[in-house]
Amino acid sequence: MTPNHENVIGFILKGYPRLSETFIVNEILLLEELGYKLHIFALRNPGESKVHESVTRVRANVTYIPDYFWRFFFSFISANLRLWLRRPGLYWPAFRLALVRSLRQRSSSTIKRFAQSAYLVQKCLPATRVTHFHAHFSHGPTTVAYFVAWLTGMPYSFSAHAKDIYLQEHGMLREKIRRAQFVVTCTEFNRQHLLRVAGDGAPVYRVYHGNNLQLFKPAPAAPQNDSPPVILSVGRFVPKKGFPVLLRALHQVQQKGLRFRCYIIGGGPMQGELEKLSAELGLRECVEFRGQMSQTELLAYYRQAGLFTLACEVQNDGDRDGIPNVLVEAMAMGLPVVSTSISGIPELIESGVNGLLVPEKDPEALAEGIETLLRQPEMARRLGLAGRAKVERDFDAKRNVQKIGELLRGAVANPARVAGAGRTNLSSGLLRAGKNAPVTAM
Template sequence: MSPHRKIAVVLKGYPRLSETFIAQELLGLERAGHELVLVALRRPTDRKRHPVHDEIRAEVHYLPEYLHDEPWRVFRALLRTAPRAGFWRALGPFLRDLRRDRTRNRVRRFGQALVLVAEWPGDARWLHAHFIHTPASVTAYASLMAGVPWTCSAHAKDIWTSSDWELSEKLGGARWTVTCTRTGFEHLSSLAEEKSRVHLSYHGLDLDRFPVFEGNHSKRDGSDPADPVRIVSVGRAVAKKGYDVLLKALSLLPAQLHWRFDHIGAGDLTKELRAMAGNLGIADRVRWDGALDQKDVLARYRESDVFALACRIASDGDRDGLPNVLVEASSQRLACVSTAVSGVPELIEHGRNGVVVPPEDPSALAKALEQLIRDPDLRQRLGSAAEERVRSDFDHHSSVRQLSELFRDEWSKAS
């Protein structure tokens, strides 16, 4: 790949345990011959890393997370950038945006773009943003300043918590935008002046890291107090994951059923959820594991009986796209129950390869869990169908190949 086509990928934070789908995409692009440099708006806060992060060769550059933390760095960037014509190209759009969004965050995005352009990472000749909210704002301003084209990957929260005017303008400024669910694709397409610039590309899964499970899931049916059915969930303890709904559903299960619930993931609501489990009288059946790396998560899928995730649309509009953990669990023949939110029904067809219930309905979720707990044969049938779906339709090589073709099409037009 020509060094003149090096891609600077702008990320909200890197590395992040909750964004394995981004890491595997970055690695896939490198393996496809693309030269990358990573630009993160935040330094890592997770204490662990996934193995995939250690395999990515790209250098990582960090912009100031808050402008007041590194004022001289920002001031130097302003002095270096202001004399250039690109600064004035970007200033007008920034001021228009600021009139519609009078927030410190808006100013921070412009300041981060100044630093990005002043400290330009090597010979990168393309900008690509992961997430169409904050990272895409920084990228769009930097694109104008540097005169370098940009593209975008949109996901979930970034789509649904952004205003329509901002999405529409970013879709018009980017050469193309990909998104990972049909619901997101349809929403973005409705806002794009040129609909051909919006593409649907499911993340898929690196099946080399989630190989076929050669063992068998248990025949537990909840009747043995010494060997309870194991229910697992992987996700951050945040509102959109619906863990309060899941805990309520677990508390509604019949007293004679024996089960254990393991939660894997960190998050701001962990303390509150722990207290809730205690108030519901199920604390002794719930284990809070915190964040685990990918190998440990894989092992937990294989020793569990049911995967549960009660996705919801949060009060601020935030929601999941297609949670990658559902794809991971399905790849291990684990029966999944989730909710009819965003892209979940695009993977799980109710009664065929999993169970889908309405969001915000603990009673319906409890009934689904009870059915799966009591019926190991049903779990086996659903899990097998789920694995077949993932291995036929959700191989991440397809999404990497699609991205590579999109990049190369743009470059062929420019040459």
């Protein structure tokens, strides 16, 4: 069964395009390849100086919803007033819920997302043929999808990933799940958490982020020389990536007399702190920080690396990764990997079989894992081969996106869980969360 070409699926994204979200662009491209017509609604233009080459191949139209309320005050007010006059019975209960939640959470987030939803419905939707919405990330973008569904009766689904799941107040997350046609998440660990939030029987599916196995593939073996082995780590410079732990581990490896060169690729708010720590630990000669890169640029570093490491950790507020895409990329390249046993990472890495896992926040254990791979090249080669086989088996992008396509096709063909019905009775349960409910990132 092929997609109905009369139907357009609206993709609601927090920002587009974003260098750190290649998995979303890859998903869009593969859905288009399968015949789906998409329209992207982005809540922000990140304005990043670099974009992946793959973005240029996306055929979907892109509509940007204003993100700064006061800058676009009159546009927001005009759209909301017009929609209120057109659909007062739907608009007022939804507005009341958004306003009261924002007041109780002492955050403008929910009312802002509601205003964006009304803007989308009034000003953007009429010019499209969108019949279903799919949001990426369960906080802001799905809040917009939730209110759009309330205001129009159009069905929605969403993909949940990491921080958006664990930093969100359970009451609103539960309601979003129950009103969705389906929910996709990228790890079994996440799926079990979402089922605990929403209850057994909720339409939550685990679909791993896939990898382009033709692009990310093992490089030919480099000729032997006297150059030190290259250690690679890639990620945003934020606490959950554990880069301070990695630097302390590298210091211990250095103290044991092992030669290496480490490239740490990324960018973010911790960059100055990390560079200072690297200097304090005496790592300037063997550790280099490189800026954010496109996939094409990053491939060159994967090809020269001898091993890959990422010291992921769970933060005190619950923030964490799911399965970092860079781990999947590194394993697809045939690199031996060392990471931590948190969240969904053990679903990718089986320690001693296709990589090594160590406890989080433990520089000594991470140093031991890195040292093991540096000292035992035959073991590193075996783990690298097994890692590639694991990715081929479970993380093939084309195969995994087909599963999402099947879910979307079923949702469009049979919108049984229409999100606009019975909404006027929803707010009472959500509003009973009370003043002491945790602040939700919406």
